[in-house]
Amino acid sequence: MSVPRTRLLDLMKVQCRIFSHTFNPEGLRLGNKVLRQRLKGPVLAAYYPRKISTLKDLRKAYSGPDGFEIPNDDHDDWEENHKIIKARGKGAPKKKRTAEESKKFKGKKR
Amino acid sequence: MSMFRAKKLDLGCFVNARVIRDHTKRKVFAEHEAERQALRYIIRNMELPARTRAQAQLELSQMHCYTRSTQISNRCTEGGKGRGVLRDFKMTRFNFRLNALKGLIPGVKKGIW
Numbered sequence: 001m002s003v004p005r006t007r008l009l010d011l012m013k014v015q016c017r018i019f020s021h022t023f024n025p026e027g028l029r030l031g032n033k034v035l036r037q038r039l040k041g042p043v044l045a046a047y048y049p050r051k052i053s054t055l056k057d058l059r060k061a062y063s064g065p066d067g068f069e070i071p072n073d074d075h076d077d078w079e080e081n082h083k084i085i086k087a088r089g090k091g092a093p094k095k096k097r098t099a100e101e102s103k104k105f106k107g108k109k110r
Numbered sequence: 111m112s113m114f115r116a117k118k119l120d121l122g123c124f125v126n127a128r129v130i131r132d133h134t135k136r137k138v139f140a141e142h143e144a145e146r147q148a149l150r151y152i153i154r155n156m157e158l159p160a161r162t163r164a165q166a167q168l169e170l171s172q173m174h175c176y177t178r179s180t181q182i183s184n185r186c187t188e189g190g191k192g193r194g195v196l197r198d199f200k201m202t203r204f205n206f207r208l209n210a211l212k213g214l215i216p217g218v219k220k221g222i223w
Contacts, residue, residue, distance in 0.1 A: 031150070040179070
């Protein structure tokens with residue numbers, strides 16, 4: 001027992017309507033495969049990690065003479081250490097302001 | 111190209127000129143993808159008049175090269191290198207090794223048998 005082609009086509013039409021496919025019994029090239037593809041742009045654009053705001057940025061934006069006080073442990077540690085070094089006389093030398101001062105120890109030592 | 115580049119850097123990983131360029135290309139591609147797909151659909155649709163399809167072909171070929179997906183290449187997020195990048199970890203093989211040995215990559219363990 002064979003089923004007539006028209007009946008099969010009708011069935012296909014209904015199937016396409018239900019599953020929202022394109023009804024294309026002749027197999028024409030309608031370019032629907034392009035429309036079926038998913039957009040991959042958002043995934044590709046998210047490849048590199050974006051900048052996130054750090055505590056440093058927060059401090060830069062809000063702390064100031066009349067802003068909030070945001071504690072900075074690293075800087076406090078540095079300051080304490082710096083004080084100790086200075087007290088031991090191991091700090092950096094004073095900046096030379098004039099040409100004469102900077103010339104004082106220059107030149108060949110005989 | 112400079113006209114596509116973001117005015118302010120929005121990257122949180124290793125940054126060099128090539129990473130910025132690739133990032134820019136990615137963003138431009140994402141922006142123009144729908145337009146490109148529409149043109150591709152017109153070109154592939156045999157039902158449409160030949161003239162329309164030829165016009166679409168021209169238009170697609172004359173779009174800026176930054177809007178093409180083939181311009182994008184995966185680069186290392188740790189060192190910006192373009193070769194030997196493991197896709198799953200977005201890192202070159204050496205950076206992957208360093209991070210894996212340090213235990214910074216979840217679920218990765220050195221094989222011993």
